[in-house]
Amino acid sequence: MPHRAEKYIHDITTRRLSVPNDIRKAVKRHLDDLKKSRKTDYPYYFSPTHASGAIQAVEVQRLAYGEKSGEPFVLMPWQATILYMAYGWRRKKDKSRRFQKAYIKVPRGNAKTEFLAAVGNIGFFFENVKDPQIWWVSNTVSQSMIGFTRQKDMARYLIEDDPTFNELYGLRAQRIYEKCGGGYVGFLSSKPKDGFSPFYGLVDEYHEFMDDARIHALESGMIKRANPFTWIITTASSGNSDGPCAQFEKRAKAMLNGDAQNDQLLAFIYDMDDGDDWNDESVWKKVNPSWDVSIYPGAFRSEYEKAVAEGIIKENNFKAKNLNVWGNSRAAWIKDERFRAASRKFDPESLKGATCFGGLDLSYKDDMT
Numbered sequence: 001m002p003h004r005a006e007k008y009i010h011d012i013t014t015r016r017l018s019v020p021n022d023i024r025k026a027v028k029r030h031l032d033d034l035k036k037s038r039k040t041d042y043p044y045y046f047s048p049t050h051a052s053g054a055i056q057a058v059e060v061q062r063l064a065y066g067e068k069s070g071e072p073f074v075l076m077p078w079q080a081t082i083l084y085m086a087y088g089w090r091r092k093k094d095k096s097r098r099f100q101k102a103y104i105k106v107p108r109g110n111a112k113t114e115f116l117a118a119v120g121n122i123g124f125f126f127e128n129v130k131d132p133q134i135w136w137v138s139n140t141v142s143q144s145m146i147g148f149t150r151q152k153d154m155a156r157y158l159i160e161d162d163p164t165f166n167e168l169y170g171l172r173a174q175r176i177y178e179k180c181g182g183g184y185v186g187f188l189s190s191k192p193k194d195g196f197s198p199f200y201g202l203v204d205e206y207h208e209f210m211d212d213a214r215i216h217a218l219e220s221g222m223i224k225r226a227n228p229f230t231w232i233i234t235t236a237s238s239g240n241s242d243g244p245c246a247q248f249e250k251r252a253k254a255m256l257n258g259d260a261q262n263d264q265l266l267a268f269i270y271d272m273d274d275g276d277d278w279n280d281e282s283v284w285k286k287v288n289p290s291w292d293v294s295i296y297p298g299a300f301r302s303e304y305e306k307a308v309a310e311g312i313i314k315e316n317n318f319k320a321k322n323l324n325v326w327g328n329s330r331a332a333w334i335k336d337e338r339f340r341a342a343s344r345k346f347d348p349e350s351l352k353g354a355t356c357f358g359g360l361d362l363s364y365k366d367d368m369t
Contacts, residue, residue, distance in 0.1 A: 002048060002051050002052045002055055002080065002084050002088075004075065004076075004077045004080040004081075005051070005055070005077065005080040005081040005083070005084035005085075006084075007077065008077035008078060008080070008081045009027050009030065009031070009081060012024055012027045013027060013028075013031070018282065018285070018286045019270075019286060019289075020269065020270055020271055020272070020273055020286060020287060021273050022253060022256055022267070022268075022269040022270075022271070023268060023269070023270060025256040025257065026085075026256060026266075026267060026268055026269075029256065030085055033046075033089070034046055042092075043091060043092055043093065043263075044089055044090065044091060044092065044098045044263070045089075045090055045092050046088050046089055046090070047088055047089075047090050047095075048088065050087050050088050050090060051083070051084040051085075051087055051088030053087070053126075054083040054084070054086065054087035054088075054122060054126075055075060055080055055083050055084065057121075057122045057125070057126040058073055058075055058079075058083065058118045058119075058121075058122065059072060059073055059074065059075060060158070061073045061118050061121060061154050061157065061158060062154060062157040062158075062161075063114060063154070064114075064117075064150060064153030064154045064156075064157065065114065065150060065153070070157075073114070073118055073154075076111075076289065076290055076293055076294075077289075078106075078268070078270075078289035078290070079111075079115055081268075082102070082104065082266070082268055083119075085099075085266055086099050086102055086266050087122075096226065096227040097227050097229065098263065098264065099229070099264055099265065099266045100227070100228060100229055100230065100264045101229070101230045101231075101232070101264060101265050101266070102229070102230070102231050102232065102265075102266045102267075102268075103232045103248065103249070103252050103265065103266070103267045103268070103269070104231070104232065104233045104234070104267075104268045104269075105233075105234055105235070105236070105249065105268070105269045105270060105271060105324055106233070106235070106268075106270045106288075106289065106290075106324070107235055107236075107270065107287060107288050107321060107322050107323060107324050108235050108321040108322060109288070109290065109294055109295045109300075109322070110270075110288060110289060110290040110294060110295060111290055111294045112204075112233045112234075112235075113146065113147050113150050113204060113233075114150060114154075115233070116147060116151075116202050116204060116231060116233050117147060117150040117151035117154050117202075118151075118154065119200075119202070119231055120134050120136075120147075120151045120185060120200060120202050120231075121151060121154060121155055121158070123199055123200035123229065124155075124176065124183065124185055124200075125155075125158065125165070125169075127199070129183075129199055129225075130181065130183075131178070131181050131182035131183045131197075132183040132199040132200070133183065133184060133185075133186075133196070133197055133198050133199050133200075134151075134176075134184075134185040134186075134198070134199060134200045134202065135185075135186060135187065135188050135198045135200070135201055135202065135218060136148045136151075136185075136186070136187040136188065136202045136204065137187075137188045137201055137202065137203045137204070137214050137215065137218055138187075138203070138204045138205055138208070139205065139208035139209050139210070140208075141187070143204060143205055143208070144187035144188060144204065145187055146204075147187070147202060147204045148174075148185065148186070148187040151176070151185060151202075152171060152176055152185070155169070155171065155176045155185075156171060159171065167179070168180065174186060174187070188214060188217075188218070196217075196221045197221055197222075197224040197225065198218055198219075198221050198222050198225070198228060199222075199225050199228055199229070200228070200229050200230075200231065201215070201218040201219065201222070201228070201229070201230040201231065202231050203215060203218075203230065203231065203232040203233070203234075204233060204234075205233075205234050205235070206232050206233075206234040206244070206245040206248070207234045207235060207236060207237035207240055207243065207245040207246070208237070208240070209243060209244050209245060210240075210243060210244075211244060212244045215230070215244075218230065232248075235320065235321055235324060236271065236320045236321070236324040236325055236326045236327070237320055237326065237327060238316045238317050238319070238320035238321070238327035239327045240327070241326040241327055246326055249269065252265060252267040252269065253267075253269065255267065256269075269324075270287050270288070270289055270324060271287060271323070271324035271325065272287055272323055272324065272325055278319055278323055278325070279304075279308075281297075281301075283323070284300060284304075284322070284323070287323050287324060288300075288322070300322065303318060303322060304318065304322075306318075307319075
């Protein structure tokens, strides 16, 4: 069952497959952690059984939108790999999931919402948790309803196809619910009320958020859950490059670079690398992992031609939505790779008696401190 994920990891490792550097780093982290897990004092282990179970839980579902509506949900390799890691990594002390947050940045057209809906159904139908609450959170109620409706339509297939599911679960206009329990799926439309206890939070199009108030409300309610999961899926923005999504992404990239530690975060970031040419079709394919499946090359090429011909606004929108380039971003004065390459290990004792200088940048975004 997990062969697609394992092949995807192998093809990235052997460079048979061109992917962004951040995806290569995510795979390296996984492989490095597998080696660490052999040590008794490392707190995590990888369970192929749980990884396979998560993949299977999605592939018993059916698609509920577009030309393939009603057909089985066949995971693409990149999707299978995310599930493989997200559910395969466990805690040695109690076998619970290691990861409690996933950040997935992938361009428009790569079946983001369908994937998030299928993940929501894992949490509601297959995690074996009492009274699960699954909440959709977006910048607008209408966006949350799109994701919720997609999940509800996929849940309808499960309920109609299986007599046991039909006996245990039901559907209402704004709910998927347990008939014999208190669990349900909904969407956040206002300030949470008493009893708000999310098991899964499904955050769609994070780039549109102007602040993190809704995510804070979501995650503060998760303290009542032993092993909650926040899933964030988004594209870049053509005009909100200093927003909470972009700031969170910087921290996620710092974790992938090894500059920060966050054992509970899984990050898959598909965007252009430094030096990539946005006019290069091989870059388009590298950044869009669903290329030639849900992304049609001819239609993509047509959008590129419009971006070239119709001015800077169209170009910036194409770069943001189709190539995951943040708008209004400026090139770094010194690239991270060059800065880290200049570092070297040293013995602090060797500095005793020497004249030393240190610097600390406290700026959040404007470099005025």
